[in-house]
Amino acid sequence: MSKAASWSWRLAAAEVRDARHVHDGPEVVGGPAKPKDTKRWCKGKVGREHVLTVTIMSRYGLWAELVRHCSACGKEFDSCNTHWRSWRSHKPDWVTPDLLRQLQIADAKLKNTRKKSA
Ligand SMILES: [Zn+2]
Numbered sequence: 001m002s003k004a005a006s007w008s009w010r011l012a013a014a015e016v017r018d019a020r021h022v023h024d025g026p027e028v029v030g031g032p033a034k035p036k037d038t039k040r041w042c043k044g045k046v047g048r049e050h051v052l053t054v055t056i057m058s059r060y061g062l063w064a065e066l067v068r069h070c071s072a073c074g075k076e077f078d079s080c081n082t083h084w085r086s087w088r089s090h091k092p093d094w095v096t097p098d099l100l101r102q103l104q105i106a107d108a109k110l111k112n113t114r115k116k117s118a
Pocket of ligand 1: 017041042043050051069071072073074075
């Protein structure tokens with residue numbers, strides 16, 4: 001359950017960050033507001049590339065997912081789980097056969113855990 005716990009912590013942290021965005025920041029005086037491009041640049045700082053990492057994460061302890069995120073700012077770009085055939089028509093091209101195998105192992109472990117506790 002520790003992985004699930006750390007996952008919900010990550011969600012909570014993301015909510016805090018979003019809430020801050022609403023209130024924080026200096027008032028824009030003159031000129032159009034220039035939102036930070038955090039999708040293109042890490043933390044919106046132009047020229048700073050995201051540090052892309054793929055990690056296997058447990059979603060609520062129910063299933064495992066490969067999550068492609070930035071290890072510097074934590075932004076998620078894409079994810080893939082073993083059910084991608086049913087709800088997502090494509091397998092992201094960053095998912096290598098090796099990553100897929102690790103995902104299947106992690107998913108099988110989670111299913112085993114659920115069976116034992118049921
Ligand atoms: Zn980043």
